[in-house]
Amino acid sequence: MADIDSILSAARQHCVEEIVPNVHAWNDAAKWPRAASDKAGELGLTGLYAPEAFGGQGLPLGEGIRVYEELGQGDGAYAFALSMHNICTFAGCGYGTDAFKEAWARDLTSGRKLANFALTEPQSGSDPMNMQSQATINGDGTWTISGAKAWVSLATEADIYFTVVKTSDAPGHKDMAMIAIPADAEGLSFGPLYDTPSYRFLPMGEMYMDKVVVSEDNIILPPGQGLQGSLMAIDIARVSIASGCCGLMQTALDVALAYTGNRKMFGGTALDQDGMQWMLGEVATDLEASRLLYRAAANALGTPEGPVMAAHAKRFVPDAAVKAANTCTQALGGMGLLRSYDMDRLSRLAQMLRIVDGTTEISRVVIGRSLKKRAADLPVPPIPKGFGEAG
Template sequence: MPTNIETIIEAARTHARDVITPNVAAWNASKKWPRAASDAAGAAGLTGLYAPKEWGGQGLPLSEGIQVYEQLGQGDGAYAFALSMHNICTFAGCGYGTEPFKEKWARDLTSGRKLANFALTEPQSGSDPMRMYTRATINGDGTWTINGAKAWVSLATEADIYFTVVKTSDVPGHKDMAMIAIPADAAGISFGPLYETPSYNFLPMSEMYLDNVVVSEDNIILPIGQGLQGSLMAIDIARVSIASGCCGLMQAALDTALSYAKNRKMFGGTNLDLDGIQWMLGEVATDLEASKLLYRKAAEALGTPEGPLMAAHAKRFVPDAAVKAANTCTQVLGGMGLLQPYGLDRLSRLAQMLRIVDGTTEISRVVIGRALQKRAAGLPDLPVPKGYGETEKPQNTMAAE
């Protein structure tokens, strides 16, 4: 009998093959989120991966559920990214939300009937959440009034609820941060113009504006003092999810190059008979296998002290490998690789996008560098060999004369 994760992975593979791949070009042309596709993902069990079964979820551990995006990424990395963020919010809502919130929202979120997304980044702060300006004022009746703006909000205008990180005072730092879920139909919520993106126009992204938005205290997901810590955990999950999706992207690029090279006639044989082509694609294949091992190990570490560092390793290495893979596979097709029907131009742009979202490659390097500093501090000093590293005294040549 197949296990639950095997069934879900097969469902994701089928969804990528039958729903995403044949339609993604049309989605991009229409510049509209494919709600019918995400509804189908929900029906297949792909929108409540980590949520408890009693709320309609699959109850998968993070280490297993994150593998779903590797399958979805073979269809489209941006689509996989959007579903990964929905699953993270659903996980938070079902795991940490109030009972009234879960009664109202949980089953709609796990089924995909309603979509959720995460709002942390602000226009002026980027990767520095300490400079957050969005404020929540707690009213006498327990409701929260929220003012501020968020940037790079995925599923903008499309999601039904936004898990939003706010500050509750003007005191510097993070001890007053909280997370509250804001319904899309709340009075005072609005969105700026949708960002124009090169190859994932079906995924709506924009700024979100909050003008005296009043939200019930039932919608508090993480109370005051836990907002930043919970957000960082969500970002770690997102980073590993992105690495998983990048593996699917790499597989799609490699398969496209192999399908082309095995039939392209050249120099008395096919492209794939040439050592140079084999070596190029062999390097992609090795990077793909290394990437799979790395993101799966990082997924297993989530929730442990090693989780943030392993997520940073995965987010630094795998999207970079995906960019390299997409470019290499484009090169294998030569001029044909520039044609849109082959899709490699789309994969190249997607890979670059996935290097940036939820923490750039450079931010991951900062996390890794700080971990190395801590490790270095705990290592013994190396002894300096005699005669090396000593300050030489200047010779008084005049005295010698």
């Protein structure tokens, strides 16, 4: 197993050397920075949870997820894309067939090839029970897939898409499977990429499958396991997003501290003012709380408490990041509106991270359901004698 400190140091190096100096150029070019993600692979950042036998780092989820906090200090969308690649690589190396591992594992862990996840559909959003994409088994054991997916990250750029589909006309989720579709499969195409102004370098769009035929070797999770595996992937993604948000918050706070600590006013600096210290102190507290929460959630993944802990992290931390970005922009006054200080980009990224892989409102639904379940198990408190009687 790799040493987590060395991996975090590599992520920090990648952020400083590749992300921060280049992210504006990436957005101006509106193109995924494949050279940068190749370098991330060389540093071991594209196979975080995969076994060392396949070239991965073999890190536990609770440790590997901390990488996105480092990357998020440079750009949350870049951290998000690499987190989804790592989740797919984890699934492929852990649950894929031997033939799939032989063909894909080392290319994925090294970052030579990129993977992404396709679950959401245009008509169903956060409701996977309304899925329409369907795979049908053929006489020779291959599968034919037709349907459409929405909000696919690394659309047109990934080399393989881990796609969740139904395998029958029966309602519900008991027939769902996860099948890896190579980007060069005949019948696979993409619509126009979404216009995302603050992270234009991350291609996102709809993916269309028109009688795409794939080998049975590409079944990652067989019928009946697709939804459960997808929900686990989403839980990992939600905690990874919370990790990236902490990096974003740290960057926003550091910019605000550097500016207000040097802004001369009222016989001192802006940071000498009680009001400014209170504003930024609240951001600092939210950041510390967010770190504790996402790390606890990361360590709970794979346990019965994992889904609700992931929901708590996805509910609280991105909201805190939006608040932090806005507060730090306010701390800079008019300068906070200038591109050179980057606060507008951070604010838009924080809002994006509130939405992807389940909005914060969906997390509230998950939390609410867990509260209802807990309430059902609690004894009903006795009603005080005389309560409610007329006086």
